Amino acid sequence: MKKLIWIITCVIFITNARSEDGYRLWLRYDRVSDNQSLQEYRVALSEVRFLGKSAILDNAKTELLSGLEGLLDKKVSSVQSGESLLVTKPSASRNLTPTVSAEDLGKIGTEGYIIRSTIVGGTKKIILTANSDIGILYGVFHLLRLLQTHQNIRSLSIISSPKIQLRILNHWDNLNRTVERGYAGISIWDWHKLPDYIDQRYIDYARANASIGINGTVLSNVNANALILTRNYINKVAALAQLFRTYGLKVYLTARFSAPIEIGGLKTADPLDPQVQEWWKKKVDTIYQAIPDFGGFLVKANSEGQPGPQNYGRNHADGANMLADAVAPHKGIVMWRAFVYSNEVPDDRFKQAYNEFKPLDGKFRSNVLVQVKNGPIDFQPREPFHPLFGAMPATPIMMEFQLTQEYLGQATHLVYQAPLYKECLDADTYSKGPGSQVYKVIDGSLERHSISGIAGVANIGNDRNWTGHPFAQSNWYAFGRLAWDHQLSSEQIADEWIRQTFTNRSNFVATIKQMMLNSREALVNYMTPLGLHHIMATGHHYGPGPWVANAGRADWNPVYYHKADSFGIGFDRTRTGSDALSQYITEAANNFDSPKTTPDHYLLWFHHVPWTYQMSSGRSLWNELCHKYNEGVDSVRSMQEAWKTMNGLIDNERHAQVTMLLNIQEKEAVWWRDACLSYFKSISKIEIPAKYEKPIHPLQYYKAIRHPFAPGIGGNP
Numbered sequence: 154m155k156k157l158i159w160i161i162t163c164v165i166f167i168t169n170a171r172s173e174d175g176y177r178l179w180l181r182y183d184r185v186s187d188n189q190s191l192q193e194y195r196v197a198l199s200e201v202r203f204l205g206k207s208a209i210l211d212n213a214k215t216e217l218l219s220g221l222e223g224l225l226d227k228k229v230s231s232v233q234s235g236e237s238l239l240v241t242k243p244s245a246s247r248n249l250t251p252t253v254s255a256e257d258l259g260k261i262g263t264e265g266y267i268i269r270s271t272i273v274g275g276t277k278k279i280i281l282t283a284n285s286d287i288g289i290l291y292g293v294f295h296l297l298r299l300l301q302t303h304q305n306i307r308s309l310s311i312i313s314s315p316k317i318q319l320r321i322l323n324h325w326d327n328l329n330r331t332v333e334r335g336y337a338g339i340s341i342w343d344w345h346k347l348p349d350y351i352d353q354r355y356i357d358y359a360r361a362n363a364s365i366g367i368n369g370t371v372l373s374n375v376n377a378n379a380l381i382l383t384r385n386y387i388n389k390v391a392a393l394a395q396l397f398r399t400y401g402l403k404v405y406l407t408a409r410f411s412a413p414i415e416i417g418g419l420k421t422a423d424p425l426d427p428q429v430q431e432w433w434k435k436k437v438d439t440i441y442q443a444i445p446d447f448g449g450f451l452v453k454a455n456s457e458g459q460p461g462p463q464n465y466g467r468n469h470a471d472g473a474n475m476l477a478d479a480v481a482p483h484k485g486i487v488m489w490r491a492f493v494y495s496n497e498v499p500d501d502r503f504k505q506a507y508n509e510f511k512p513l514d515g516k517f518r519s520n521v522l523v524q525v526k527n528g529p530i531d532f533q534p535r536e537p538f539h540p541l542f543g544a545m546p547a548t549p550i551m552m553e554f555q556l557t558q559e560y561l562g563q564a565t566h567l568v569y570q571a572p573l574y575k576e577c578l579d580a581d582t583y584s585k586g587p588g589s590q591v592y593k594v595i596d597g598s599l600e601r602h603s604i605s606g607i608a609g610v611a612n613i614g615n616d617r618n619w620t621g622h623p624f625a626q627s628n629w630y631a632f633g634r635l636a637w638d639h640q641l642s643s644e645q646i647a648d649e650w651i652r653q654t655f656t657n658r659s660n661f662v663a664t665i666k667q668m669m670l671n672s673r674e675a676l677v678n679y680m681t682p683l684g685l686h687h688i689m690a691t692g693h694h695y696g697p698g699p700w701v702a703n704a705g706r707a708d709w710n711p712v713y714y715h716k717a718d719s720f721g722i723g724f725d726r727t728r729t730g731s732d733a734l735s736q737y738i739t740e741a742a743n744n745f746d747s748p749k750t751t752p753d754h755y756l757l758w759f760h761h762v763p764w765t766y767q768m769s770s771g772r773s774l775w776n777e778l779c780h781k782y783n784e785g786v787d788s789v790r791s792m793q794e795a796w797k798t799m800n801g802l803i804d805n806e807r808h809a810q811v812t813m814l815l816n817i818q819e820k821e822a823v824w825w826r827d828a829c830l831s832y833f834k835s836i837s838k839i840e841i842p843a844k845y846e847k848p849i850h851p852l853q854y855y856k857a858i859r860h861p862f863a864p865g866i867g868g869n870p
């Protein structure tokens with residue numbers, strides 16, 4: 154008996170101690186832990202018949218068989234007949250009808266898939282089909298997800314296709330492998346060893362993206378280096394493209410506008426100069442020779458010091474169209490970013506992108522998309538939607554979200570961003586009357602555009618677990634899932650992710666899901682409550698800096714954004730102020746028109762209100778600010794408590810990591826609260842109510858904090 158107990162203890166210990174370093178992401182394929190499901194799956198998927206052969210199909214087959222092998226904990230191979238799971242394109246099998254009709258196949262387009270239970274000759278069978286190889290791969294990942302999340306697969310009737318065409322990661326990776334705003338190690342692109350050395354990471358990166366439907370990747374930083382367009386680098390890019398295309402992932406590059414001068418030896422980069430146009434055409438031709446399915450270019454021009462068409466008195470459409478003409482014969486596209494603002498323009502930075510781009514609506518070639526950040530300033534913890542959504546009906550507008558947590562606690566804070574993405578996607582622009590949500594603008598349905606796209610600035614680096622914080626993986630996951638289907642809820646995505654990444658244990662799933670769903674609001678509260686924005690430290694953006702007033706340009710200074718004075722706080726963007734509100738359609742602007750109609754969480758985005766202003770809670774604005782900052786800190790403490798009780802339900806390794814990270818997050822939440830309240834108190838001259846914790850240090854202490862080597866600082870080496 155004693156011996157038996159000892160053996161059981163050892164087994165438990167070994168199972169628990171199994172190394173979970175996060176490398177496998179949400180594709181762990183461990184044995185299904187629920188025995189009833191396991192038995193059912195084993196029967197339902199006892200014999201797999203996989204028809205067809207191609208690079209993508211081979212990857213799909215390998216993924217399916219190895220996934221099933223792990224999940225069912227038994228050897229699975231592809232049989233010739235008598236299958237219980239048939240995976241095939243309609244062209245390779247006549248056995249699909251009547252289970253799948255031509256009409257169904259018409260609905261799923263070129264990337265969708267159908268997974269259906271059926272009965273053939275008295276036997277139950279599952280059919281997985283798609284019009285294309287990539288549809289089959291996406292369907293395989295869907296099926297594996299069902300098993301990983303312990304779903305019932307008895308009567309499947311799944312028909313799925315992406316709502317947005319271009320679902321793209323943007324890597325802000327430099328050629329020297331630093332990553333601008335990267336907090337997970339250095340770049341995964343090992344340019345030095347490419348094209349000859351294909352790291353296993355590239356394969357797993359492609360698998361992970363395909364598993365959530367991401368179909369494009371921009372390999373290089375928007376603050377671009379022209380060298381990526383030289384022959385040497387194109388060969389390296391081609392090696393990645395060759396691998397990635399077998400997972401349906403297209404490669405794109407950033408184009409530095411001055412490349413014709415820097416690597417072409419021309420005297421100008423004027424987009425209307427015939428020599429410059431010719432240079433780009435030739436350059437593009439050489440890229441397509443090496444990479445026949447090259448996706449096209451992403452461009453940051455005339456923004457934050459980057460060169461662009463305005464250097465030559467031309468506008469954004471002139472610049473974008475020149476590149477669009479060069480890639481058009483190859484079916485390439487140009488994603489032209491609208492993240493522009495200028496120090497010389499005395500107007501509110503909020504308004505500048507709209508002012509520059511709105512007049513250009515209708516002037517872009519049909520293969521140009523204008524890529525707009527979700528909010529008008531810069532990926533803040535909370536922003537109202539960008540007024541350009543819905544304002545350029547003749548132009549396909551692409552969404553840009555930031556997965557990497559530049560302003561959301563960087564590598565150390567647990568923040569699940571799906572609620573942030575959804576808040577923007579679901580906002581109503583009213584551009585064609587009520588019901589003109591941002592998601593309809595970007596999926597092209599509102600204006601019936603034939604091209605649509607969404608981009609996420611990647612949070613991936615060479616850290617063993619890819620994203621630094623184990624929970625940051627959920628933002629990569631959520632981005633892909635929402636890009637595929639923006640109607641999924643934050644809750645459903647979190648649920649899937651937790652089950653696949655950690656465990657299906659119901660108390661873990663329920664507790665951690667709640668923690669994730671609350672995490673973004675917690676961060677808003679301890680960093681920038683009530684509509685405060687852009688009050689972080691300069692340069693690296695790590696930590697609070699609401700007092701900063703000496704940055705290189707006015708609109709980089711936090712004081713420009715919060716405008717705290719003896720009267721009150723907030724940026725007046727109504728008619729009496731910068732009038733940014735007039736950029737929205739009247740119905741959308743109405744929500745923000747007066748402090749009374751503005752939801753609390755947007756108040757200081759649009760109004761300068763007195764410290765004594767009475768909030769809907771009955772508290773004064775000052776007291777509400779103190780309350781919110783403290784609520785944020787309390788939420789992190791609750792997260793710590795909840796996480797503690799999860800001990801033993803998952804592997805020790807990741808449990809310990811997250812415990813340490815939450816401890817840092819708590820310290821930093823206190824730092825944000827104390828620094829901000831100390832500073833604002835020095836202006837409001839009102840005491841922090843006695844019931845709240847007092848700042849530990851004097852204001853001077855917070856002001857003196859320096860982080861010369863904080864990660865992710867910009868530049869374009």
Ligand code: BDP
Nearest residue numbers: 333334375376453492531867
């Ligand atoms: C800001 C980043 C900067 C980027 C810029 C951009 O601080 O590093 O280059 O956005 O999006 O958020 O171009």
